[in-house]
Amino acid sequence: MQFKRYTLPNGLEIVAECNPEAYSTAIGFFVRTGSRDETDAESGVSHFLEHMMFKGTPTRSADDVNREFDEIGAHYNAYTNEEATVYYANVLPEYLDRALELLADILRPSLREADFETEKQVILEEIHMYDDQPPFGADEHCRAAYFGSHPLGRSVLGTVESIADLRVEAMRDYFERRYAPANMVLVGAGRVAFDDLVRVAESACGPWVSLPVSRTMSPAEPKTPFVTIRKEIATQQYTLLMSAAPFDDARERYAAKLLATVLGDDSGSRLYWELVDPGLAEHAGMQHAEFADAGAMITFLCCAPDDAAENLTRLARLYQAVGQEGVTEVELRQAKNKVCSRVVLSGERPRGRLFAVGIDWVCRAEYRSIEDDLQAVDAVTIDDFEALLRRYPLLPTATVTIGPLESVTVE
Amino acid sequence: MPEIVHTHIYSNGLVLVAEQMPWLRSAAFSLLLPAGCALEPSDRGGLANITSEMVERGCGPRDSRQFILELDNLGLEWSDSVSASHAGFGGAAPAENLPAALAIFADMVRRPHLPEQELPAARALMLQELRAVEDEPSQKAASELRRRHYHEPWGRPAHGDLPGVQATTLDDIQAFFARHYRPNGAILGAAGRFEFPALRDLVAELLADWTPAEPAEIVEQPTRQPYLHVPYQSAQTQIGIAYPSVPYRHPDYFPAWGSVGVLSGGMSSRLFTEVRERRGLCYSVHAGHHTLRDRAGVFCFAGTSADRAQETLDVTLGEIRRLAEGVRPDELGRLKARIKSSLIMQQESSSARSGAVAADWYHLGRVRTVEQLHDLAEGLSCESINAYLAASPPADFDIVTVGPNPLEVPVAV
Numbered sequence: 054m055q056f057k058r059y060t061l062p063n064g065l066e067i068v069a070e071c072n073p074e075a076y077s078t079a080i081g082f083f084v085r086t087g088s089r090d091e092t093d094a095e096s097g098v099s100h101f102l103e104h105m106m107f108k109g110t111p112t113r114s115a116d117d118v119n120r121e122f123d124e125i126g127a128h129y130n131a132y133t134n135e136e137a138t139v140y141y142a143n144v145l146p147e148y149l150d151r152a153l154e155l156l157a158d159i160l161r162p163s164l165r166e167a168d169f170e171t172e173k174q175v176i177l178e179e180i181h182m183y184d185d186q187p188p189f190g191a192d193e194h195c196r197a198a199y200f201g202s203h204p205l206g207r208s209v210l211g212t213v214e215s216i217a218d219l220r221v222e223a224m225r226d227y228f229e230r231r232y233a234p235a236n237m238v239l240v241g242a243g244r245v246a247f248d249d250l251v252r253v254a255e256s257a258c259g260p261w262v263s264l265p266v267s268r269t270m271s272p273a274e275p276k277t278p279f280v281t282i283r284k285e286i287a288t289q290q291y292t293l294l295m296s297a298a299p300f301d302d303a304r305e306r307y308a309a310k311l312l313a314t315v316l317g318d319d320s321g322s323r324l325y326w327e328l329v330d331p332g333l334a335e336h337a338g339m340q341h342a343e344f345a346d347a348g349a350m351i352t353f354l355c356c357a358p359d360d361a362a363e364n365l366t367r368l369a370r371l372y373q374a375v376g377q378e379g380v381t382e383v384e385l386r387q388a389k390n391k392v393c394s395r396v397v398l399s400g401e402r403p404r405g406r407l408f409a410v411g412i413d414w415v416c417r418a419e420y421r422s423i424e425d426d427l428q429a430v431d432a433v434t435i436d437d438f439e440a441l442l443r444r445y446p447l448l449p450t451a452t453v454t455i456g457p458l459e460s461v462t463v464e
Numbered sequence: 465m466p467e468i469v470h471t472h473i474y475s476n477g478l479v480l481v482a483e484q485m486p487w488l489r490s491a492a493f494s495l496l497l498p499a500g501c502a503l504e505p506s507d508r509g510g511l512a513n514i515t516s517e518m519v520e521r522g523c524g525p526r527d528s529r530q531f532i533l534e535l536d537n538l539g540l541e542w543s544d545s546v547s548a549s550h551a552g553f554g555g556a557a558p559a560e561n562l563p564a565a566l567a568i569f570a571d572m573v574r575r576p577h578l579p580e581q582e583l584p585a586a587r588a589l590m591l592q593e594l595r596a597v598e599d600e601p602s603q604k605a606a607s608e609l610r611r612r613h614y615h616e617p618w619g620r621p622a623h624g625d626l627p628g629v630q631a632t633t634l635d636d637i638q639a640f641f642a643r644h645y646r647p648n649g650a651i652l653g654a655a656g657r658f659e660f661p662a663l664r665d666l667v668a669e670l671l672a673d674w675t676p677a678e679p680a681e682i683v684e685q686p687t688r689q690p691y692l693h694v695p696y697q698s699a700q701t702q703i704g705i706a707y708p709s710v711p712y713r714h715p716d717y718f719p720a721w722g723s724v725g726v727l728s729g730g731m732s733s734r735l736f737t738e739v740r741e742r743r744g745l746c747y748s749v750h751a752g753h754h755t756l757r758d759r760a761g762v763f764c765f766a767g768t769s770a771d772r773a774q775e776t777l778d779v780t781l782g783e784i785r786r787l788a789e790g791v792r793p794d795e796l797g798r799l800k801a802r803i804k805s806s807l808i809m810q811q812e813s814s815s816a817r818s819g820a821v822a823a824d825w826y827h828l829g830r831v832r833t834v835e836q837l838h839d840l841a842e843g844l845s846c847e848s849i850n851a852y853l854a855a856s857p858p859a860d861f862d863i864v865t866v867g868p869n870p871l872e873v874p875v876a877v
Contacts, residue, residue: 074487076808107731115741116732123730123798126805145805174744181699181769182747187599286697288598321532330528332588335596357595387536394539397558398490402812 056410056420057247063263064235067254068420070410072403075243078149079407080250081141082160083238083415086231089135089204089344090268097211098219098227100133101176105224106140106159107131108168115168118159125151128404135196135205136268136345137415143404146244150253153239157257160232169221176216183210187355188291189284191455195293195351199451201276204269205344233264240411243403273297273347277449281460289335290361290456292354294368297445298341300348307429308437309341309348309445314388315380316371317352321387323380324352327371333360337368345416350447358458365452365463372447379438389430396426469821469831470660474672477648481821481831482663483655485814491656492556492814494822495569498649499551499640501624502617503680507631510624514590514632515640516544516551521582524571528582531568540565541815546622548614548756549826551645556815559657563666570670573645580634590629597623601702601866602748602767608692609704609864610754613761616685646677653822656814691863693870701773701867703766705781707858709753711760712827719852722844724753724762725799726791727784732798734783739766745776751784757827762858770868777871781861788857790850803841807834 058068087099108115122129122142129142129152140160142152183190193208200206211219239258241250275297299305317324317339328334334356342349356364399405400423413421421429454461472480501512521528535542535555542555542565553572557565597603611619652671654663709720728735728751739749751764764784768776810816811834824831832840863873 076811077805116737119731119737119741120794120798123732124801126798126801126803128805128809143805143809145808171742171744175740175747178700178745178768179747182767185601185698185700185767187596286599288595289592321536326529329589330585332585332592335589335592355592355596357592383533387533390537390539394541394557397539398541398556401488401490401814402809 054422056422059251061234061255061259063259063261064233065237065239065254065258065261067239067251068410068414069241069245069247069250070406070420071241071245071247072243075403077143077403078146078241078243078245079141079143079403080149080153080156080239080241080245081139081407081411082156083240083411084138084232085136085236085268085415086138087134087136088207088209090231091207091227095219095223095227096208096215097176098224099138100209100211101172101216101219102224102228103131103133103138104172104176105164105169106162108172109163109165110158110161111163113158118155121151121155127152134209135207139411141407149245149249153250153253154257157254161261164221164225164228166221169224173216173219177213180210180213180216187289188293188353189287189455191291191293191453194280194282194455195295195451195453198278198280198453199275199295199349200273200347203271203273203347205273205347231266233266234258234261235263236266238411238415240407240414242406242410270346275451277451279463280453281458282453282455283457283459284455285457287456289355290358290454290458292361292365292452292454294352294450294452295349296447296450298343298348298350299441299445300343300346303429304432304437305441306343306348308433308441309350311385311388311392311430311433312380312438312441313339313341313350314392315384316375318388318391323371323375324368327367328354328356328364334364343416350445352450358456361454361456361458362461362463365461369448369463376442376446376448379435379442382435385433385435385438389433392430393427396423396430469833470664471831472664474647474668476672476674476676477650478671478674479651479825480664480667481651481653481825482658482660483817483821484658484660485656485811485817488657488814489558490556490814491559491562491654491658492554492818493562493566494552494554494653494818495573496550496552496651496822496826497573497645498549498679499644500547500549501620501622502548502682503644504617504620504624504628506617507628508636509620509628510590511628511632511636511640512546512551513622513624514586514629515637516546517586517589518578518582518637519572519576519641520544521586522577522579524575526571531572534568535565538565548618548620554815554819556656562654562656562658566666567670574674576641578634578638578641583634587629587632590623591626593623594626594629601696601698601700602765604694605702605704605864605866606763606765608694609706609763609862612687612689612692612862612864613706613763614756614759616687617682618684618756618759643677643680647671647674648676649679651822651825653818653825655817655821690861691873694864694866696866696868698867699769700767701770701865701869701871703768703773703777703780704864705764705784706761706862707784708860709760709762711758712755713757716852718840718844719849720856721753722796722799722849723787723791723853724751725802726795727751727787728764730798730802735764735780738783739776739779743779745772745779749780755827773865773867774871781874784858788853790853791846793846796844796846796849800841800844804838807838807841810834
């Protein structure tokens with residue numbers, strides 16, 4: 054594996070982890086834009102624009118785009134979150150040139166009004182879909198509750214109203230503001246011939262006009278409200294909790310990931326033994342999320358409404374005990390073994406490496422090999438946990454609970 | 465890289481099928497036991513699932529905590545699943561840990577404690593799962609559709625039903641375990657970095673003295689009812705449409721499967737283009753071929769706002785029926801390109817291959833290598849697909865909707 058990088062004169066960065074032994078190639082454009090970069094009037098535009106990118110360019114119709122990706126057997130898609138929008142394709146190595154030329158072309162879209170109106174219906178259906186299925190928007194509500202007016206509190210999907218009211222001109226304006234070459238990174242992983250990647254990128258992306266791009270960064274001021282939202286059709290009660298976590302210091306970040314594994318991995322974790330194994334909850338888990346200027350520990354709980362208050366009390370006691378007593382060496386070793394194995398397994402697929410390399414680069418401008426990750430995980434100690442928990446206590450949390458209950462009282 | 469697939473059949477009937485993938489750092493296994501939910505007594509819906517939950521609560525020298533701790537320390541990413549035909553257990557780990565993981569799973573399927581004190585918790589967890597399914601209208605549509613398409617007991621959902629889970633006793637679980645967790649009919653698939661002779665000998669040591677049991681007989685009951693609407697106060701209506709197809713072992717399988725690829729594979733497929741891209745009727749629309757050993761179906765799903773559900777059903781059904789007119793060469797070309805890249809990308813995953821070799825053995829009694837599959841896909845032609853579609857046009861639809869209002873379903877479905 055070899056890491057390589059190059060920057061085009063217009064500011065587009067190209068990075069790749071080249072593995073000549075891989076069977077396939079994965080490439081993606083990681084754009085530093087997402088819901089945090091939107092204004093109220095354009096809420097949801099980042100995600101809507103991601104859909105519109107597949108709707109054609111001056112030289113390709115939407116049908117052409119879909120057809121050409123399928124002609125090369127590409128596994129391709131895109132996603133949008135709070136601070137990044139990613140367009141990617143996993144292809145056989147012989148199709149690298151065509152895949153890149155196509156991905157680059159769709160990133161200069163026509164944004165035709167008729168397509169915009171048709172796709173608006175698809176976006177509204179996507180909003181309705183999430184409205185009908187667990188956790189019924191609890192994730193977006195919880196971010197809003199926790200971050201308050203900080204840009205990370207903004208909705209990724211937008212609302213039925215903000216999408217219905219959005220005009221194509223506003224989307225074009227947002228595109229001009231955010232999709233400058235210096236605001237994105239072209240990432241490659243797997244069997245990538247780096248010189249080819251640069252050559253095709255030069256011809257396909259070289260003409261893109263360089264424009265200045267900025268993002269409002271500010272320290273988060275986390276809030277800790279308890280919000281209950283009634284959802285009558287729900288059978289189960291869904292609860293999300295957020296508290297502060299590291300985002301910039303590497304040692305702290307790895308400690309936070311391991312702590313989330315100790316406390317809230319799918320099986321064998323504290324939450325698992327406390328709530329899932331005894332059948333008190335259908336699911337209970339914890340994750341560490343990191344953003345450019347904030348981090349968060351996110352706990353998710355799904356259980357019968359009647360058990361929600363009791364379970365939340367148990368959870369608070371558990372977090373309190375961890376804050377006072379920490380966790381054991383046995384738990385730390387168990388978490389390390391799990392996390393290291395996942396790094397190895399996901400690293401076997403170029404698609405897995407694409408996201409790892411891309412996110413490291415777009416968020417922190419750093420490259421970390423699989424070995425670097427394994428070493429960083431291995432270096433975490435019980436003392437790191439203690440320091441972490443002192444600096445980022447698990448309590449209090451912002452809490453959002455959605456389900457049939459009108460109110461939930463936690464001791 | 466040439467593939468090497470090995471097979472070994474032990475004297476108790478257990479089959480080991482293994483594909484060496486020496487370029488990987490990992491190894492994976494997939495153990496299929498003939499203990500699926502089709503074997504449950506009809507008043508014990510969920511028994512296969514709760515049995516598979518209970519065997520994980522302690523086995524051999526380990527209690528349930530030690531069981532999970534040991535697997536975690538091996539870095540094993542593992543899962544369990546129950547289908548109509550099988551209880552399945554599988555996992556992947558750094559290759560050097562495969563033998564230790566297999567030893568633990570051998571204890572699990574042969575020497576589980578099935579502890580009585582764990583039953584209330586296991587049952588509570590199953591009830592949680594049943595409640596969670598209530599909140600997933602798309603899953604509800606899928607399980608109702610499968611129930612209607614396949615005759616009882618092949619269409620049963622693994623999670624069972626409330627009365628069945630509540631009525632299940634430890635005796636039921638012990639009896640189900642004793643009867644159906646057996647080596648004859650069991651398949652152990654493995655893929656990744658290992659040496660076959662060592663693996664074969666290890667499996668012999670762990671499982672060759674496992675005593676066979678008499679296979680159970682399954683009695684079918686036809687349950688055909690063409691349209692079901694499940695009232696649900698959601699914003700969207702979930703639509704499910706199924707029609708019969710041929711199973712994996714059938715000579716027409718590849719043409720049948722290929723026609724579904726044209727209908728719904730990739731974003732240039734007919735359903736995605738006509739339902740979503742041209743009309744903006746929904747976010748999610750897709751169809752897939754599903755196979756049991758001796759029967760199969762095509763299952764198609766779309767979710768859309770209640771006021772556009774009728775149009776979505778009409779357009780989707782129209783596209784499915786239009787398949788009978790045949791597929792075009794350009795559609796076939798894209799289908800082959802997607803198959804080729806999927807097959808090659810499978811070689812990057814030991815989990816994908818261990819599951820595939822075990823399933824192949826169940827369906828065919830042999831394993832198709834990636835190279836053979838590639839040749840079969842290359843051999844597909846418009847003529848072969850269209851001949852299949854002319855002889856077996858999509859028809860006899862089962863339709864299920866979940867949402868605020870029922871839809872008008874054409875009479876001659």
